[in-house]
Amino acid sequence: MISPRSQTQKRGNMDVRRGFIFLCCLIAFTCADPVKFLDCGSSTGKVAIVDITPCASQPCQLHKGQSYSVNVTFNSGVESTTSKAVVHGIIAGVPIPFPIPVEDGCKCGIECPIQTQKSYHYVTSLPVKSEYPAIKLVVKWELKDDNQKDLFCIEFPVQIVS
Ligand SMILES: *[C@@H]1O[C@H](CO)[C@@H](O)[C@H](O)[C@H]1NC(C)=O
Numbered sequence: 001m002i003s004p005r006s007q008t009q010k011r012g013n014m015d016v017r018r019g020f021i022f023l024c025c026l027i028a029f030t031c032a033d034p035v036k037f038l039d040c041g042s043s044t045g046k047v048a049i050v051d052i053t054p055c056a057s058q059p060c061q062l063h064k065g066q067s068y069s070v071n072v073t074f075n076s077g078v079e080s081t082t083s084k085a086v087v088h089g090i091i092a093g094v095p096i097p098f099p100i101p102v103e104d105g106c107k108c109g110i111e112c113p114i115q116t117q118k119s120y121h122y123v124t125s126l127p128v129k130s131e132y133p134a135i136k137l138v139v140k141w142e143l144k145d146d147n148q149k150d151l152f153c154i155e156f157p158v159q160i161v162s
Helices: 005-028
Strands: 045-053 060-063 068-076 084-091 094-097 119-127 136-144 148-159
Touching: 045 148, 068 136, 068 148
Parallel strands: 060 148
Antiparallel strands: 045 068, 068 119, 084 094, 084 136, 136 148
8 A cells, every 4th residue: 555655755756857857858958069070170279179059959050140159168289379260161162251250369258368288268159140041061160379370170060040
């Protein structure tokens, strides 16, 4: 026979399980996995993590008219007083310059001068204009140091959707 006490306990367990499932869904929805990227020749730094939010599944679907947050965590192997971001959209193998609102990496979460063997978070926004075509493309994102060398160079696929 089931005593009233163990029934209460059972119900309690159910609530805990439901709460856990709910929490997992919430986490999966809000903090998606780091973006899978290709290193395209980071020569004076090393990339640790690339995050794009929101990006629920990969390749990231970028909706026209929305803005996305890009967060690249990297380690610097050089000293540099400046850092400049250069972004290209690679469409059918052809890199096309992709203008971003702020080119200066030192205004995107990086404290300049950049020091050797220090970890930095480059954080900026990527607005997706409504006039962009709804296509799949590869984004190539570079951050150049004083000598035009890449502190990081990453490539990741995205899909622009309406
Ligand atoms: C950027 O990503 C790193 C590593 O995941 C994290 O520690 C940091 O808080 C993020 N910064 C912002 C502004 O999201």
